[in-house]
Amino acid sequence: MRFPSFCASLVALAALSFSSHAEDYDVVVYGGTASGVIAAVQAKKLGKTVIVVSPDKHLGGLSSGGLGFTDTGNKAVIGGLSRDFYHRVWMHYDQASAWSWQKKEEYGGKGQGTPAVDGENRTMWIFEPHTAEQILGLYEGEPDCRGG
Secondary structure, eight states, X not given: OOHHHHHHHHHHHHHHHTGGGOOOOSEEEEOOBHHHHHHHHHHHHTTOOEEEEOSSSSTBHHHHTTXXXXXXXXXXXXXXXXXXXXXHHHHHHTSGGGOSSSOGGGOOOXXXXXXXXXXXXXXXXXXXXXXXXXXXXXXXXXXXXXXX
16 A cells, blocks of 8 residues: 555545534644644644544543653753643642652652653653643643544
């Protein structure tokens, strides 16, 4: 199967599944992965009409599927909406109510040789799957995120 025809098939399927909405969108994002949501949010910020089409029950792909032990490498190169996501993770865990398994003070805060919590830059790099999904869902008000 050739890749361009596969992509065209995906777009056609997406169009058919939402044809009952009888709406036009500037951007159709197929897939509710973290990058799909962020792409939709950015398109919306640029003034485009956006819809995220996803066959999954949960937003976030690997981020909400258990890969919250993020291998970030050089955190200085992570910016924009991705950096905003990690800041929102930090804000979530800055609340005492977010700590149901242990107290915040008891958390070791390290992962893969790097601090999980960067208080100076107000970011957090290790998180629970439900937290990622919740945070990505907060962006939902910006793009049209009707799932399939």
